[in-house]
Amino acid sequence: MVRAHCCKLLWLYSRADTMGLNMNRCRICHGIARNLIWLSVVACLIQLVTAVGIAEDTFPVLQIGTQAYTNVTVTTKAKNYIFILHAQGMTNIKIADLSPQLLEQLGYVVAKEKQTNTTVAVWANRQMAKIEGPQIKNIQLQLQHLLRGNGPYGFPSCPSITPKVVLAALGILLFCYLFFCYCCSLICEKVGAKPGGMIWLPFLQLFPLLRAASMSPWWFFAYFVPFLNIVAQVLWSVRIVRARAKSAWVALFLLLPVINVFAFLYLAFSTNSPEKEEKTVEIMTLEAA
DSSP states (O other): OHHHHHHHHHHHHHHHHHHTOOHHHHHHHHHHHHHHHHHHHHHHHHHHHHHHHHHHTEEEEEEETTEEEEEEEEEEEOSSEEEEEETTEEEEEEGGGSOHHHHHHHTOOOOOOOOOOOHHHHHHHHHHHHSOHHHHHHHHHHHHHHHHTOSTTOOOOOOOOOHHHHHHHHHHHHHHHHHHHHHHHHHHHHHTOOOOGGGGSTTTTHHHHHHHTTOOTTHHHHTTSTTHHHHHHHHHHHHHHHHTTOOHHHHHHHTSTTHHHHHHHHHHHSOOOOOOOOOOOOOOOTTTO
């Protein structure tokens, strides 16, 4: 092809000399000759690049799934497909149908899969695969019977929360609170201090109890300070037990969990300790004898 262009240029030069063309025609011929030379050079370069590409992307046999192609030449490599020439003709092939090895040969970037399966995960999957479906269902049924109280060791079923249940719970709490206030009133009365109306009010009932133990009303604020409230409770227990003329063990029991309930009831419902009566010694005289 290059030789043909060169011969044509020589012929144009010879014709221009022999026919005696003027200067304008010579310039036109020179411009045409220059363009033809550049076109020939570009055509040569395109042929060289195509030849190199075909040499790199040529396969004697190309297996795509179940289809086999012979004498394959890859001419186009796009993002989603490749275009090939083969012995039977030409066709397009999707990138998704190509194997990772073939993609690497064609110059595509293949993302390597991360190995996320650890030995523990593999072991768990194997163990779960061994368990059959009916066995899992039986376990679920046993758990349901156990929670509903139908099994041999089942728990009793919890009653559903209804307005009646809520009202009953509130009634029990109110009764317990009123009983506690009544016990506080009894303690104050048996010590000789008037309980007043504050004994029935939450938190304010501390004032009559402090008065019964001969403590300052300012100790009321100590009950709301961490660590200081412990000191206030210990001091009140000792003072109220002394005021009721009870043993020091009762003060200790007032500070112990669970036992303090019984100690508090003992202070409320027990009678005062009898005062020690002075024993009079009668002197018997000889006359009385």
